[in-house]
Amino acid sequence: MENKHVERDLESRSPWSLHGDKGKVSLQSPEGKVEAVLTVSGSKSLTNRALIIAALAEGTSVIEGILRSDDSFWCIDALTRLGIKLEVDGNKVTVEGGGGLFPLVGGELYVGAAGTVARFLPGALAVQPAGAWKITGSAALARRPLSPLLDALSDRGAEIQMEKEGSSLPYLLKARGLQGGNVILPGDTSSQFISGLAIAAPYAREPLTIAIKDEVVQQQYVEMTLDMMAAFGVVPHVTNGGQAIVIPNGAYRGRSIVLEPDISACCYFWALAALTGGTVKIEGIHAASTRQPDIELLGYLELMGCMVTRGEDFVEVQGPEVLRGGFTANMKSCSDQTLTLAVLAIFADAPVSLTGAAHIRKHECDRISAICEELGKLSITVDEKPDGLTVYPETPVPATLDPHDDHRMAMALSLISSRIDGISIANPGCVSKTLPDYYERLQQLGFGITFETWGGC
Numbered sequence: 001m002e003n004k005h006v007e008r009d010l011e012s013r014s015p016w017s018l019h020g021d022k023g024k025v026s027l028q029s030p031e032g033k034v035e036a037v038l039t040v041s042g043s044k045s046l047t048n049r050a051l052i053i054a055a056l057a058e059g060t061s062v063i064e065g066i067l068r069s070d071d072s073f074w075c076i077d078a079l080t081r082l083g084i085k086l087e088v089d090g091n092k093v094t095v096e097g098g099g100g101l102f103p104l105v106g107g108e109l110y111v112g113a114a115g116t117v118a119r120f121l122p123g124a125l126a127v128q129p130a131g132a133w134k135i136t137g138s139a140a141l142a143r144r145p146l147s148p149l150l151d152a153l154s155d156r157g158a159e160i161q162m163e164k165e166g167s168s169l170p171y172l173l174k175a176r177g178l179q180g181g182n183v184i185l186p187g188d189t190s191s192q193f194i195s196g197l198a199i200a201a202p203y204a205r206e207p208l209t210i211a212i213k214d215e216v217v218q219q220q221y222v223e224m225t226l227d228m229m230a231a232f233g234v235v236p237h238v239t240n241g242g243q244a245i246v247i248p249n250g251a252y253r254g255r256s257i258v259l260e261p262d263i264s265a266c267c268y269f270w271a272l273a274a275l276t277g278g279t280v281k282i283e284g285i286h287a288a289s290t291r292q293p294d295i296e297l298l299g300y301l302e303l304m305g306c307m308v309t310r311g312e313d314f315v316e317v318q319g320p321e322v323l324r325g326g327f328t329a330n331m332k333s334c335s336d337q338t339l340t341l342a343v344l345a346i347f348a349d350a351p352v353s354l355t356g357a358a359h360i361r362k363h364e365c366d367r368i369s370a371i372c373e374e375l376g377k378l379s380i381t382v383d384e385k386p387d388g389l390t391v392y393p394e395t396p397v398p399a400t401l402d403p404h405d406d407h408r409m410a411m412a413l414s415l416i417s418s419r420i421d422g423i424s425i426a427n428p429g430c431v432s433k434t435l436p437d438y439y440e441r442l443q444q445l446g447f448g449i450t451f452e453t454w455g456g457c
């Protein structure tokens with residue numbers, strides 16, 4: 001494949017990224033089964049929630065176990081440009097909260113390709129009594145939906161001017177404080193709109209109620225938000241069977257907090273046990289108490305014949321001789337794992353259908369069309385549907401694959417190399433959005449890893 005046709009947004013790569021100069025990585029499968037005991041860095045979703053809430057809080061917070069990746073880097077960068085003092089020491093960040101106020105009331109904020117920052121920051125800006133900021137981000141992020149949230153903030157008093165018709169970024173936000181009252185948000189597009197408004201709502205002038213239209217996709221992410229808010233001292237009230245969230249006025253209080261590992265990242269390593277018939281144990285995981293929705297992948301791995309042990313603070317997956325297919329999985333609640341399951345399905349003993357994931361067409365890329373396109377390059381037969389796909393298992397033909405500048409595409413497609421040689425992934429550095437050292441970790445698990453620079457050498 002000619003690298004020049006591969007989309008890559010190097011601008012969104014942060015100083016915490018790796019391999020921005022690499023045009024391709026070629027992977028050799030490990031000898032036999034993948035057997036490992038490992039740990040995984042902090043949750044991207046929890047990291048950016050904790051950072052923004054700590055920045056709004058009164059007093060000092062110490063956040064341990066953060067993820068160091070592009071998404072968290074741009075979150076820290078934006079908060080720093082708002083005048084919040086953050087001291088980063090490895091995977092620990094000390095935050096001097098602004099007590100609901102950002103000391104710097106103007107400037108330009110760059111959010112990279114991070115949906116969490118793009119959706120969690122505007123509300124925190126809008127509750128400011130005054131200030132004007134230009135928010136910019138990656139081309140891919142500009143293609144993702146944001147208007148339901150920005151419209152809600154405008155309706156509550158913010159002045160928002162979009163720079164380009166039909167593009168979510170850049171825009172200018174002028175803050176004049178936020179009115180409370182009732183706000184209606186869609187649940188079928190992104191859970192992050194709800195999370196973003198909820199995080200800022202304690203600082204509205206009056207209590208604010210979020211009424212959610214239709215069912216929330218990946219609902220557990222909203223639960224993660226409400227839990228994090230409560231951990232910092234503001235307790236929302238969920239009513240109407242989860243379709244309404246009442247947020248009282250209040251103030252977050254700084255605290256110390258240790259974040260869980262990133263379950264979404266764990267899934268790729270558990271999938272390797274499933275694919276190779278090996279055993280992968282990941283420590284520090286509390287399967288029974290985590291709210292991270294991607295823990296649900298474990299149920300599908302069990303359906304496919306894996307043995308899953310959910311310990312007190314670990315989860316171990318033992319893969320079967322043959323992966324069982326012949327089922328349909330509704331991915332609405334853990335749609336970030338749609339791509340992982342699609343790859344597992346290639347090696348199952350019967351077709352697998354994935355449904356309920358229409359909204360991931362608006363993620364880092366159109367993930368449904370992208371995975372269908374790339375599996376097609378491997379001569380895998382797929383049926384693309386509006387909300388998912390059906391994968392018909394067969395032995396893939398080696399190919400160089402394009403991750404469409406999407407970290408989850410790159411990480412999922414790389415798993416194929418656990419079963420066959422000859423798989424290459426273009427633009428491998430895109431994994432830096434949430435897992436910069438993914439390829440180094442595969443190497444530690446026995447994969448052969450050969451990088452080529454963009455020039456092809």
Ligand SMILES: O=C(O)C1=C[C@@H](OP(=O)(O)O)[C@@H](O)[C@H](O)C1
Binds near residue numbers: 046190
């Ligand atoms: O709130 C969050 O931390 C996230 C919410 C989800 O986004 P959508 O609700 O837009 O699918 C998920 O895909 C993303 O990885 C993280």
Ligand SMILES: C=C(OP(=O)(O)O)C(=O)O
Binds near residue numbers: 336363
């Ligand atoms: C969609 C994702 O991220 P975000 O929405 O936070 O950019 C993801 O990590 O798969």
